[in-house]
Amino acid sequence: MKILLLLLTLAAASELYQRTEHYDDQIVVKCELKESFTERLGTLLEKDFVDLWGVDEEKRLHIRLGNQLWSELQSTLPECSVVIENVEEYVSKAEKKPFDKSNPEPSWFEAYHPYDDIVAWYQTLGKNYSGLVKYVESIGMSVEGRNIPAVHITNILADPINTVYFQCQLHAREWISAAVCMNIATYLCENYGKDEQVTKLLDSLQFVFVPIANPDGYEYTWTVDRLWRKNRRVNPGSSCMGVDLNRNYNDHWDEGGSSGSPCSQVYHGSFPASEPETQTTQAYFGAQNGVIAAVDWHAYSQLILRPYGYTMKPSPNEEQLSAIGANMSQAIYSVHGYTYTSMAASGLYLYS
Numbered sequence: 575m576k577i578l579l580l581l582l583t584l585a586a587a588s589e590l591y592q593r594t595e596h597y598d599d600q601i602v603v604k605c606e607l608k609e610s611f612t613e614r615l616g617t618l619l620e621k622d623f624v625d626l627w628g629v630d631e632e633k634r635l636h637i638r639l640g641n642q643l644w645s646e647l648q649s650t651l652p653e654c655s656v657v658i659e660n661v662e663e664y665v666s667k668a669e670k671k672p673f674d675k676s677n678p679e680p681s682w683f684e685a686y687h688p689y690d691d692i693v694a695w696y697q698t699l700g701k702n703y704s705g706l707v708k709y710v711e712s713i714g715m716s717v718e719g720r721n722i723p724a725v726h727i728t729n730i731l732a733d734p735i736n737t738v739y740f741q742c743q744l745h746a747r748e749w750i751s752a753a754v755c756m757n758i759a760t761y762l763c764e765n766y767g768k769d770e771q772v773t774k775l776l777d778s779l780q781f782v783f784v785p786i787a788n789p790d791g792y793e794y795t796w797t798v799d800r801l802w803r804k805n806r807r808v809n810p811g812s813s814c815m816g817v818d819l820n821r822n823y824n825d826h827w828d829e830g831g832s833s834g835s836p837c838s839q840v841y842h843g844s845f846p847a848s849e850p851e852t853q854t855t856q857a858y859f860g861a862q863n864g865v866i867a868a869v870d871w872h873a874y875s876q877l878i879l880r881p882y883g884y885t886m887k888p889s890p891n892e893e894q895l896s897a898i899g900a901n902m903s904q905a906i907y908s909v910h911g912y913t914y915t916s917m918a919a920s921g922l923y924l925y926s
């Protein structure tokens with residue numbers, strides 16, 4: 575009987591995470607980032623269901639759209655060509671079996687994990703490294719009422735005043751983002767007292783992680799639509815849900831690269847910081863002492879993007895920022911030989 579119950583439980587768990595949205599009528603095109611194209615990109619992204627994915631190594635922008643729309647637009651987009659002919663096939667191929675909790679191998683980092691499991695994982699990290707980790711269950715609620723947690727990692731006894739801020743999983747479908755934060759958190763905890771550099775870092779500053787900044791959107795990518803990007807706001811007067819949280823911050827809101835249409839993937843919301851997730855992360859970031867560095871982790875592109883995004887004007891800290899970007903790029907290359915290009919965010923296209 576026990577075996578039967580266990581089987582039933584496992585079956586229920588995998589059914590829970592069976593997406594219902596399918597993408598057979600959709601393709602992905604790659605577009606050369608020529609000026610002629612970036613000038614028209616804003617108008618293109620205004621269209622409903624045109625979806626920006628990422629930038630490849632040759633600096634071509636990948637965009638998902640419907641077959642039908644592509645046949646209408648193809649002649650007006652000479653900079654673009656098809657790179658994925660059937661998004662459904664591509665997504666199914668990328669999907670792996672859900673993590674089997676009864677079998678801890680392969681390791682945690684060889685699978686992706688839903689919201690509840692990630693939350694539990696950080697709680698366990700807090701228990702295992704109580705001298706280093708402070709787990710904050712909720713810094714605020716999502717629009718559907720889920721907790722947005724935070725995790726502080728430092729030598730708690732040293733109580734340093736400076737902060738490095740990492741934000742993950744703001745865009746729901748970019749699953750590698752949450753995994754990167756967990757990986758960094760693990761590395762810091764496991765190497766404190768063993769690795770000189772890590773020990774020095776945790777004695778002199780705190781790392782603040784917001785590991786799942788968009789919990790509703792993230793959960794929705796497991797249950798319904800793997801390619802969901804926004805939060806799960808019900809937009810009054812529209813059948814389309816969600817606000818692009820990364821276009822909702824109150825800094826230069828609606829100054830480019832976003833849309834006022836609720837159906838757009840880059841819908842900026844009805845006013846600056848209209849979303850609880852945006853308000854929460856803005857307030858938590860602002861409440862930290864001495865923030866000396868901040869990274870918002872996204873996917874996919876091999877890019878290190880620095881300010882500004884809303885204007886071509888260089889940041890007053892351009893010299894420092896470009897030096898840091900070059901160091902980051904070099905550090906990444908030295909580990910696995912992957913080239914990450916460091917550039918001002920506005921070098922791709924303007925957005926805020």
Ligand SMILES: [Zn+2]
Binds near residue numbers: 745820873
């Ligand atoms: Zn993103």
